[in-house]
Structures are given as C-alpha cells and as structure tokens.
Amino acid sequence: MSDPSRVYDVVVIGAGPAGENLAERTSAAGLTSVIVENELLGGECSFWACEPSKALLRPVVARADARRVPGLRRSVEGSLDIPAVFAHRDKMAAYWQDADQVDWLNSVSVDLVRGHGRLDGPRQVVANTQDGETVRLTARHAVGVSTGTVTAIPDLPGLDKVRPWTNREATAARRVPGRLAVVGGGVVAVEMATAWQALGSQVTMLVRGSRGLLNRMEPFAGELVADALRDAGVDVRFATSVTEVAREDGVDSPVHITMANGDSMVADEILFATGRSPHTADIGLETVGLVPGDWLTVDDTYRVTAVADGWLYAVGDVNHRALMTHQGKYQGRIAGAVIGARANGEPLDDSRWGPHAATADSDAVPQVVFTDPDVASVGLTTQEAERTGRRVDVVDYDIGRLAGAAQYADGYRGKARVLIDLDRGTVVGVTFVGPGVQELLYSATVLITSEAPLERLWHAVPAFPTISEVWLRILETYRDRAGQVE
Ligand SMILES: Cc1cc2nc3c(=O)[nH]c(=O)nc-3n(C[C@H](O)[C@H](O)[C@H](O)COP(=O)(O)OP(=O)(O)OC[C@H]3O[C@@H](n4cnc5c(N)ncnc54)[C@H](O)[C@@H]3O)c2cc1C
C-alpha cells in the first residue's frame, strides 16, 4: 500500500451485504467511499450462511415436494446424490472466491482496502492490511460499521477440545457425519437439521426450552416444522440443556454430550445453532466511548445513538434490529441515502415510510425459513400484538383446503394467520406455513407497507387454482365472522 493515509467522505468497515449496499448508495450520492474487508466481499451470507445453506436445502425440499405429487413419487424414491449436492453448494458459495464482488465494487466506484478495520477516534479508521501495512482512513462525513455477527457459543466445559460446528462447518462441510447433534431450536437449527438429516446424518435436536421450535414466530409454525422433522427421522428433544461435551479419544473420536437432566448421548459432530454475537470485540469501539463486544444501538436513520455529532452509523446484523440479509441491505440503502442527504445539505424526510426512515425494521420485517414445510412471516405475531397492546383481529385459514394446495401436493398441510389492526382496518402481521408458501410473502409485505385497507383486497383477484387464493379465503372468513357478530 503506497499511500498510508487517505481521506474519503465515507469509510465503511465490513463488506457483507449491509456494508456493500451502504457504500454503493453513498457512492451513488456522489460521496467518495471506501470499504474495509477482512475476509471475503459478500460476508457471511454469501459464503457460510444464506447461499450455501439454501443450496443444501433446495434438493431436500424439491424431493419432498415431488414425493407428494401422485405419479412422481416413485421417480424420487432414492437417496440424494451427495457429491452433486455438494458441488451445487460449492458453486452457490462461488467456490469461496469473491472476484465477482470485487468487479461489482469497482463498477460502483467504491474503493477497497483488504484488512482488519478498527475505529481510532472520531471519523478515524485504521486498517491493518493483509500485506502487513497500516492505512489510516479519515472520513469527512461518516463511518459505517457493518461487521456482522459470529456464532454465540455457550461457555461449556470441554468445548475447546471438541471443535464444534458453527454455521461455517454446517454450510461448508465436505463429509456427512453419521450422527449430528444440533443444539438450539431457532432458524439455523431447523434449516440445518432438515438439510443434514436428508443428506444422510441421524440428527438429534437438543432444544433448551420447552416452548417449541422457532419460538419468535407463531407457535403453529414451530409445531408444523417439528412434526415434519420428526417424520423425516430427526429426534427432536425439548427441555434439554447441554452441560458438558467431550471427545474422549482425540479430536476425531465421537463427541459425548451430557445433559442437565442426566441424559447423555454420542454424536460424530455437534453443531451450535445458538444465536449470534456482535462482531465488535476488536473494532476500536473503546476509542469512541463504546463498549467492545456490544451491539450498536441506532436510531431510525442508523446513527449510533451513543456517539456524539452523528458521524457513526451501523447497519446489518451488528445493530441487532433484524438479523437477515435483505433487511441489512435495506438498512444499507436507507443509511446511504441519509448520509448522502446530510452530506449534500439536502433536507431529510424521516417521516413514517419516508426515504430516510427505517420504518420497515419495526413494521414489516419479512422472513422465510427454508424448511419443509417452509415458513414465511412478516410484521406482527399474535404474541407481539398482545405484548405491545395492539388491538388486532386474528384470522386463520387451513391452506390445505384450497384447490391450489390440492393441486400442489397430495395431503397438503399448511396454515395461514393474518392479523388485522382493529382501529385502522389494515393488515399488520402475516404468517404462512406450508410447502411453497415462500413466494406469497412479498404480497403480504406489500400489503403491510402500503397500509392498503383490507376492503381493497376484494378487488385483488387471486388466480385459480393457486395457493394465493388463501387471501380470498382470509377475506371471506373475516367477513363471515363479522356477519355472525352483527
Ligand atoms: C446458517 C445461516 C443461514 C442464513 N440464511 C439466511 C437466509 O436464508 N436469508 C437471510 O436473509 N439471512 C440469512 N442468514 C442471516 C444473514 O447471513 C445475515 O443477516 C447477514 O449475513 C448479515 O449481513 P451483514 O452485512 O450485517 O454481516 P456479515 O454478512 O456478517 O458481513 C460482515 C462482514 O464484515 C467483515 N468484518 C468483520 N469485522 C471486520 C473488521 N474489523 N474489519 C474488516 N472487515 C470486517 C466480515 O469479514 C464480513 O465480511 C443466515 C445466517 C446463518 C448463520
């Protein structure tokens, strides 16, 4: 690196999906922008999370779908072609190379420094490059932190000697373990249990709580996914806390797992799918008055609230608002527009749903869980509505009753729940569970963000016979119920 000290309008630390979008938008606003990345451009999502995990799941779900179509079942009776699945996974993870992302970064006029970035006081970032040099980057307007998260592994006796799987091994492994223990009952746990059971492992899920799987979602989501996992052969155990792990005969020997209730089991690998920790322990937070290792709390324009003068922004997982790629990208787009407007002296429109406000973070975060059945949700759940005192009507519909569902699969099982704000007559929460429901999610998201009155939906005619007719059935159920009350 020939120039160890450089000045930019905007410096971004971390080139995952959130950081990439932030830098692209600040560059589009005419601001000189640089991004510091320590590993691969594209972040966790491209290489050890979304892309490889969905590549592992796609053949599993497609086969399950095919087995439910009369006339097709016998064609898909055999086991999966594991080398072909892994080859597809490798391709979808771009063979863990980021050359395409580098080309894209060049095309949007964002500079790249490959190295570890650390804050060094207000508007200062020091990058230790992979060539062993130190580059000081000064930001005229803003520094964005988008350093993401790492697996939060509980501090258990023996853990340092068992080389547990995190999301990285679970998405990039080249061998199918005979027995895989999965600790946790959240999204990573259910997706990876679905994938590895179908790839040939005997999976045991060790779930600490007794409130079911996916317990931030509507309870029926976790129930339907748990039923399907059990049908697929997964041993799902609730109220089971791991207290100790050991590989008694060296790193390649089986792992012995001890539980709080006195049970024990043996597995070949153990995956911790136990949530995420902010990747902020070593990014110089202490130099700007923040605590290393903390999440970065932001306002609705993504400014870090605890830092004076509003020059520090945080987008993506690291602000702990909604740990998903699409939401991090949304945050990058909004924060980029905010930084651009502030730097260019333009007025901010941070009104609800305005271009400079993160309204979707609170009202409409969509999520798809790519299990069999898939789960698709956006907006409030019933529990959240109760907790926040929101007056809602809850309308349920059994998706399996639709002609479109019967066409889709023999014995289709699925459920829809729609929450309607009683005061405004708009949809504020939607959960769909069932094969193929993921593509319905955007319709629900548009409905929530547009705040369209429910009545207008009578004119939005779903095609027959598709699963989207669920919207019509929800309307009819709601109308007929209201009729009964009158
Ligand atoms: C198994 C798994 C599957 C998932 N599947 C999905 C899915 O299907 N859909 C979905 O929406 N979400 C999914 N997620 C969540 C998704 O991966 C994250 O929400 C997303 O990656 C967050 O993006 P980010 O840019 O905030 O952070 P990250 O993707 O974590 O990127 C952060 C980047 O910052 C870099 N970095 C960190 N510290 C420094 C430093 N000091 N200096 C320089 N660079 C640094 C890192 O190397 C990394 O490249 C999944 C997560 C997991 C674990």
Ligand SMILES: NC(=O)c1ccc[n+]([C@@H]2O[C@H](COP(=O)([O-])OP(=O)(O)OC[C@H]3O[C@@H](n4cnc5c(N)ncnc54)[C@H](O)[C@@H]3O)[C@@H](O)[C@H]2O)c1
């Ligand atoms: N399809 C998707 O959109 C997708 C897929 C995977 C991950 N993600 C995102 O990545 C994030 C991380 O996923 P995750 O599944 O790791 O987290 P999570 O928060 O969804 O689930 C964590 C699970 O681990 C359990 N747990 C926590 N600490 C534990 C401990 N000490 N011992 C035993 N169990 C413990 C929790 O009770 C919970 O069941 C999520 O926010 C999720 O939204 C998204």
